[in-house]
Amino acid sequence: AQSVTQLDSQVPVFEEAPVELRCNYSSSVSVYLFWYVQYPNQGLQLLLKYLSGSTLVKGINGFEAEFNKSQTSFHLRKPSVHISDTAEYFCAVSEGAAGNKLTFGGGTRVLVKP
């Protein structure tokens, strides 16, 4: 069974500083990888996804992520954060054999400080 681990539950960061959110997954087959953002009391919004092809994926709001098959990782980065990036971020995978259902990590709460 697949699982997703987000190593950091909380990440405080100053405005305009870079941020990296770590995500590792375990799966023995091909996976599709996603990052979602959740603002307070709202649903999830897709930031980016990796299906195949280039391992560097660019998403919305200046975020990007790199798929590393050998390390089974899909870390999310942003070179310069804004106050508005304060939110919870979830890494998720779907495994081909299991259909399109998503397995989520526990989430990383990003708090951007002025």
Added chain:
Amino acid sequence: NAGVMQNPRHLVRRRGQEARLRCSPMKGHSHVYWYRQLPEEGLKFMVYLQKENIIDESGMPKERFSAEFPKEGPSILRIQQVVRGDSAAYFCASSLQGAPGYEQYFGPGTRLTVT
């Protein structure tokens, strides 16, 4: 183009009552997924439905929980005889296709509180 709609947004039930959560997928989407988010945790898959069919219910608790997606109308997640442990945010998502990799669009969630 309206997104995924869920109602009610907040629901309070006493222990033993029934809770009904509704989800209207995006226009043109016939694939619906329900997820539960317990406090301070990530989302956990519950059930995947297509019109009139349950495709995958591997994440549904064995008792008290049921889901449907009728030919007409919204998808319904029903929880009978609620207990305090059912307090959570329940999210519905829809997608255009059910194949892996298709984007799921999430609704704003229903926050259920059991008193």
